[in-house]
Amino acid sequence: METVVDASTSEEANGSAVEKKPTVVFVLGGPGSGKGTQCAYIVEHFGFSHFSAGDLLRAEMNSGSENGLMIRSMINEGKIVPSQVTVNLLQQAMEESGNDKFLIDGFPRNEENRAAFEADTGIEPAFVLFFDCPKEEMERRILNRNQGREDDNIETARKRFKVFLESSLPVVEYYESIGKLQKIDAARAIEEVFESVKTVFASINEKVKPHGRAQKKFTLLKLQLKWKMNLLRNGVCKGY
Ligand SMILES: Nc1ncnc2c1ncn2[C@@H]1O[C@H](COP(=O)(O)OP(=O)(O)OP(=O)(O)O)[C@@H](O)[C@H]1O
Protein backbone atom coordinates (compact mmCIF):
# COMPACT_ATOMS: atom_id res chain seq x y z
CA MET A 1 0.00 0.00 0.00
CA GLU A 2 1.33 3.46 -0.88
CA THR A 3 1.13 6.38 1.54
CA VAL A 4 0.07 9.96 0.91
CA VAL A 5 1.55 12.77 2.97
CA ASP A 6 -0.44 15.93 3.76
CA ALA A 7 1.34 19.06 2.57
CA SER A 8 0.01 21.23 5.36
CA THR A 9 0.80 19.42 8.54
CA SER A 10 3.56 17.07 9.66
CA GLU A 11 6.20 19.74 10.11
CA GLU A 12 8.13 21.08 13.06
CA ALA A 13 8.36 24.85 13.70
CA ASN A 14 11.06 26.30 15.98
CA GLY A 15 11.88 22.81 17.18
CA SER A 16 8.42 22.19 18.60
CA ALA A 17 5.96 19.75 17.06
CA VAL A 18 2.97 21.29 15.28
CA GLU A 19 -0.32 19.48 15.90
CA LYS A 20 -0.86 17.00 13.09
CA LYS A 21 -4.24 17.44 11.46
CA PRO A 22 -5.84 14.60 9.53
CA THR A 23 -5.34 14.46 5.76
CA VAL A 24 -8.63 15.10 3.98
CA VAL A 25 -9.31 14.69 0.27
CA PHE A 26 -12.71 15.87 -0.95
CA VAL A 27 -14.15 13.82 -3.82
CA LEU A 28 -16.55 15.74 -6.03
CA GLY A 29 -18.41 15.10 -9.28
CA GLY A 30 -21.94 15.04 -10.60
CA PRO A 31 -24.49 12.41 -9.58
CA GLY A 32 -23.38 9.03 -10.94
CA SER A 33 -19.96 10.24 -12.08
CA GLY A 34 -18.28 7.32 -10.24
CA LYS A 35 -17.11 8.86 -6.95
CA GLY A 36 -18.05 5.89 -4.75
CA THR A 37 -16.62 3.38 -7.23
CA GLN A 38 -13.24 5.11 -7.38
CA CYS A 39 -13.12 5.72 -3.62
CA ALA A 40 -13.30 1.96 -3.03
CA TYR A 41 -10.15 1.52 -5.14
CA ILE A 42 -8.36 4.40 -3.41
CA VAL A 43 -9.09 2.86 0.00
CA GLU A 44 -7.55 -0.42 -1.17
CA HIS A 45 -4.40 1.19 -2.59
CA PHE A 46 -3.73 4.17 -0.34
CA GLY A 47 -5.15 3.30 3.09
CA PHE A 48 -7.73 6.08 3.37
CA SER A 49 -11.04 5.75 5.20
CA HIS A 50 -13.92 6.58 2.86
CA PHE A 51 -17.00 8.46 4.01
CA SER A 52 -19.75 9.28 1.55
CA ALA A 53 -21.91 12.16 2.83
CA GLY A 54 -24.89 10.70 0.95
CA ASP A 55 -24.37 7.23 2.52
CA LEU A 56 -24.12 8.77 6.01
CA LEU A 57 -27.31 10.75 5.41
CA ARG A 58 -29.14 7.65 4.15
CA ALA A 59 -28.03 5.69 7.25
CA GLU A 60 -29.22 8.53 9.48
CA MET A 61 -32.52 8.66 7.58
CA ASN A 62 -33.07 4.94 8.20
CA SER A 63 -31.99 5.06 11.85
CA GLY A 64 -35.25 6.53 13.11
CA SER A 65 -33.50 9.73 14.25
CA GLU A 66 -35.43 12.97 14.63
CA ASN A 67 -33.87 14.24 11.37
CA GLY A 68 -34.95 11.16 9.42
CA LEU A 69 -38.07 12.58 7.79
CA MET A 70 -36.40 15.86 6.88
CA ILE A 71 -33.44 14.02 5.31
CA ARG A 72 -35.73 11.70 3.27
CA SER A 73 -37.66 14.61 1.86
CA MET A 74 -34.47 16.51 0.95
CA ILE A 75 -32.91 13.45 -0.72
CA ASN A 76 -36.05 12.65 -2.70
CA GLU A 77 -36.12 16.24 -3.96
CA GLY A 78 -32.37 16.18 -4.71
CA LYS A 79 -31.88 19.09 -2.30
CA ILE A 80 -28.90 19.71 -0.01
CA VAL A 81 -29.44 18.89 3.66
CA PRO A 82 -28.50 21.70 6.12
CA SER A 83 -24.74 21.60 6.65
CA GLN A 84 -24.78 21.17 10.41
CA VAL A 85 -26.46 17.76 10.07
CA THR A 86 -23.95 16.50 7.49
CA VAL A 87 -20.85 17.97 9.14
CA ASN A 88 -21.83 16.37 12.47
CA LEU A 89 -22.20 12.98 10.79
CA LEU A 90 -18.85 13.34 9.03
CA GLN A 91 -17.04 14.47 12.18
CA GLN A 92 -18.45 11.58 14.17
CA ALA A 93 -17.46 9.06 11.49
CA MET A 94 -13.92 10.48 11.27
CA GLU A 95 -13.45 10.40 15.04
CA GLU A 96 -14.71 6.84 15.34
CA SER A 97 -12.55 5.54 12.47
CA GLY A 98 -9.21 5.76 14.28
CA ASN A 99 -7.62 6.71 10.91
CA ASP A 100 -6.02 10.04 9.99
CA LYS A 101 -6.55 9.94 6.21
CA PHE A 102 -10.03 10.52 4.84
CA LEU A 103 -11.79 10.55 1.49
CA ILE A 104 -14.88 12.66 1.92
CA ASP A 105 -17.15 11.78 -1.00
CA GLY A 106 -19.99 14.03 -2.20
CA PHE A 107 -19.01 16.87 0.09
CA PRO A 108 -18.85 19.89 0.12
CA ARG A 109 -21.93 20.15 -2.08
CA ASN A 110 -22.30 23.91 -1.73
CA GLU A 111 -20.55 26.92 -0.22
CA GLU A 112 -22.42 26.48 3.07
CA ASN A 113 -21.10 22.87 3.36
CA ARG A 114 -17.56 24.04 2.64
CA ALA A 115 -17.55 26.87 5.16
CA ALA A 116 -19.25 24.81 7.92
CA PHE A 117 -16.74 21.96 7.63
CA GLU A 118 -13.79 24.33 7.76
CA ALA A 119 -15.23 26.28 10.72
CA ASP A 120 -16.13 23.18 12.73
CA THR A 121 -13.07 21.02 12.07
CA GLY A 122 -10.39 23.59 11.20
CA ILE A 123 -9.39 21.24 8.36
CA GLU A 124 -8.77 22.25 4.77
CA PRO A 125 -8.48 19.55 2.12
CA ALA A 126 -5.02 18.51 0.93
CA PHE A 127 -6.55 18.50 -2.54
CA VAL A 128 -9.88 17.93 -4.28
CA LEU A 129 -10.60 15.21 -6.82
CA PHE A 130 -13.21 16.16 -9.40
CA PHE A 131 -14.72 13.45 -11.58
CA ASP A 132 -15.77 15.11 -14.80
CA CYS A 133 -18.41 13.22 -16.77
CA PRO A 134 -21.00 14.19 -19.41
CA LYS A 135 -24.60 14.48 -18.20
CA GLU A 136 -25.94 11.75 -20.52
CA GLU A 137 -23.37 9.22 -19.21
CA MET A 138 -24.15 10.11 -15.56
CA GLU A 139 -27.87 9.64 -16.26
CA ARG A 140 -27.22 6.24 -17.86
CA ARG A 141 -25.13 5.11 -14.88
CA ILE A 142 -27.73 6.24 -12.32
CA LEU A 143 -30.60 4.52 -14.11
CA ASN A 144 -28.57 1.27 -14.36
CA ARG A 145 -27.25 1.33 -10.78
CA ASN A 146 -29.87 -0.96 -9.23
CA GLN A 147 -28.88 -0.46 -5.61
CA GLY A 148 -32.43 0.37 -4.46
CA ARG A 149 -31.79 4.09 -3.96
CA GLU A 150 -35.05 6.05 -3.79
CA ASP A 151 -33.44 8.95 -5.66
CA ASP A 152 -32.25 6.85 -8.63
CA ASN A 153 -35.10 7.76 -10.96
CA ILE A 154 -35.06 10.11 -13.93
CA GLU A 155 -37.09 12.85 -12.24
CA THR A 156 -34.90 13.10 -9.11
CA ALA A 157 -31.71 12.53 -11.12
CA ARG A 158 -32.49 15.66 -13.16
CA LYS A 159 -33.16 17.66 -9.99
CA ARG A 160 -29.84 16.45 -8.54
CA PHE A 161 -28.07 17.44 -11.72
CA LYS A 162 -29.59 20.94 -11.58
CA VAL A 163 -28.47 21.33 -7.95
CA PHE A 164 -25.01 20.12 -8.98
CA LEU A 165 -24.78 22.83 -11.66
CA GLU A 166 -26.14 25.63 -9.48
CA SER A 167 -24.59 24.86 -6.07
CA SER A 168 -21.76 22.34 -6.39
CA LEU A 169 -19.91 23.50 -9.51
CA PRO A 170 -19.14 26.88 -7.89
CA VAL A 171 -17.35 24.98 -5.09
CA VAL A 172 -15.39 23.02 -7.71
CA GLU A 173 -14.48 26.33 -9.34
CA TYR A 174 -13.40 27.74 -5.98
CA TYR A 175 -10.94 24.88 -5.46
CA GLU A 176 -9.72 25.33 -9.02
CA SER A 177 -9.07 29.02 -8.29
CA ILE A 178 -6.86 28.21 -5.30
CA GLY A 179 -4.93 25.51 -7.17
CA LYS A 180 -6.30 22.52 -5.25
CA LEU A 181 -8.37 20.86 -7.98
CA GLN A 182 -7.37 17.57 -9.58
CA LYS A 183 -9.72 16.98 -12.49
CA ILE A 184 -10.17 13.44 -13.78
CA ASP A 185 -11.88 12.43 -17.03
CA ALA A 186 -14.53 10.08 -15.59
CA ALA A 187 -16.17 9.19 -18.91
CA ARG A 188 -13.79 6.25 -19.43
CA ALA A 189 -13.83 2.65 -18.20
CA ILE A 190 -13.48 2.20 -14.41
CA GLU A 191 -9.91 0.85 -14.67
CA GLU A 192 -8.78 3.67 -16.95
CA VAL A 193 -10.22 6.28 -14.59
CA PHE A 194 -8.40 4.66 -11.69
CA GLU A 195 -5.08 4.80 -13.59
CA SER A 196 -5.45 8.62 -13.63
CA VAL A 197 -6.50 8.66 -9.97
CA LYS A 198 -3.41 6.64 -9.05
CA THR A 199 -1.18 9.08 -10.89
CA VAL A 200 -2.66 11.98 -8.92
CA PHE A 201 -2.12 10.29 -5.56
CA ALA A 202 1.39 9.14 -6.49
CA SER A 203 2.42 12.58 -7.76
CA ILE A 204 0.98 14.37 -4.72
CA ASN A 205 2.89 11.94 -2.52
CA GLU A 206 6.11 12.67 -4.37
CA LYS A 207 5.65 16.44 -4.37
CA VAL A 208 4.58 17.01 -0.78
CA LYS A 209 7.09 14.86 1.09
CA PRO A 210 8.04 16.86 4.20
CA HIS A 211 10.89 19.21 3.47
CA GLY A 212 11.94 22.75 4.40
CA ARG A 213 9.25 25.42 4.67
CA ALA A 214 10.70 27.55 1.83
CA GLN A 215 11.11 24.60 -0.50
CA LYS A 216 7.58 23.42 0.29
CA LYS A 217 6.15 26.85 -0.56
CA PHE A 218 8.08 26.91 -3.84
CA THR A 219 6.86 23.40 -4.73
CA LEU A 220 3.25 24.34 -4.02
CA LEU A 221 3.54 27.51 -6.12
CA LYS A 222 4.93 25.45 -9.00
CA LEU A 223 2.08 22.94 -8.65
CA GLN A 224 -0.56 25.68 -8.55
CA LEU A 225 0.89 27.24 -11.70
CA LYS A 226 0.88 23.88 -13.48
CA TRP A 227 -2.74 23.12 -12.50
CA LYS A 228 -3.85 26.61 -13.57
CA MET A 229 -2.15 26.20 -16.98
CA ASN A 230 -3.90 22.84 -17.42
CA LEU A 231 -7.27 24.30 -16.45
CA LEU A 232 -6.80 27.26 -18.80
CA ARG A 233 -6.07 24.81 -21.60
CA ASN A 234 -8.92 22.39 -20.82
CA GLY A 235 -11.63 24.37 -18.96
CA VAL A 236 -13.07 23.13 -15.65
CA CYS A 237 -15.62 20.60 -16.90
CA LYS A 238 -17.14 18.88 -19.88
CA GLY A 239 -19.22 21.95 -20.83
CA TYR A 240 -22.50 20.99 -19.07
N1 LIG B 1 -16.20 4.47 -15.23
C1 LIG B 1 -17.39 3.86 -15.18
N2 LIG B 1 -17.91 3.34 -16.28
C2 LIG B 1 -19.14 2.73 -16.26
N3 LIG B 1 -19.90 2.59 -15.14
C3 LIG B 1 -19.41 3.13 -14.01
C4 LIG B 1 -18.14 3.79 -13.96
N4 LIG B 1 -17.91 4.21 -12.70
C5 LIG B 1 -18.99 3.85 -11.98
N5 LIG B 1 -19.89 3.20 -12.76
C6 LIG B 1 -21.19 2.67 -12.36
O1 LIG B 1 -22.08 3.81 -12.35
C7 LIG B 1 -22.92 3.79 -11.22
C8 LIG B 1 -22.68 5.05 -10.39
O2 LIG B 1 -21.38 4.97 -9.82
P1 LIG B 1 -21.10 5.49 -8.35
O3 LIG B 1 -22.13 4.97 -7.44
O4 LIG B 1 -19.69 5.21 -8.06
O5 LIG B 1 -21.31 7.07 -8.60
P2 LIG B 1 -21.37 8.26 -7.58
O6 LIG B 1 -20.62 9.39 -8.20
O7 LIG B 1 -20.96 7.82 -6.23
O8 LIG B 1 -22.92 8.60 -7.63
P3 LIG B 1 -23.82 9.37 -6.55
O9 LIG B 1 -23.39 10.79 -6.56
O10 LIG B 1 -25.21 9.23 -7.11
O11 LIG B 1 -23.63 8.68 -5.24
C9 LIG B 1 -22.62 2.48 -10.48
O12 LIG B 1 -23.55 1.50 -10.90
C10 LIG B 1 -21.21 2.11 -10.96
O13 LIG B 1 -20.99 0.71 -10.97
Ligand SMILES: Nc1ccn([C@@H]2O[C@H](COP(=O)(O)O)[C@@H](O)[C@H]2O)c(=O)n1
Ligand atom coordinates in the same frame (compact mmCIF):
# COMPACT_ATOMS: atom_id res chain seq x y z
N1 LIG C 1 -23.12 16.92 1.19
C1 LIG C 1 -24.28 16.31 0.87
C2 LIG C 1 -24.29 15.09 0.20
C3 LIG C 1 -25.49 14.51 -0.13
N2 LIG C 1 -26.65 15.11 0.22
C4 LIG C 1 -27.96 14.52 -0.12
O1 LIG C 1 -27.85 13.13 -0.39
C5 LIG C 1 -28.23 12.87 -1.73
C6 LIG C 1 -27.45 11.73 -2.31
O2 LIG C 1 -26.07 12.04 -2.30
P1 LIG C 1 -25.00 11.11 -3.08
O3 LIG C 1 -23.69 11.76 -2.95
O4 LIG C 1 -25.06 9.77 -2.45
O5 LIG C 1 -25.48 11.09 -4.51
C7 LIG C 1 -28.06 14.21 -2.46
O6 LIG C 1 -28.84 14.31 -3.64
C8 LIG C 1 -28.56 15.16 -1.38
O7 LIG C 1 -29.96 15.16 -1.28
C9 LIG C 1 -26.62 16.32 0.89
O8 LIG C 1 -27.68 16.89 1.21
N3 LIG C 1 -25.44 16.89 1.22
Ligand SMILES: [Mg+2]
Ligand atom coordinates in the same frame (compact mmCIF):
# COMPACT_ATOMS: atom_id res chain seq x y z
MG1 LIG D 1 -21.99 7.83 -4.35
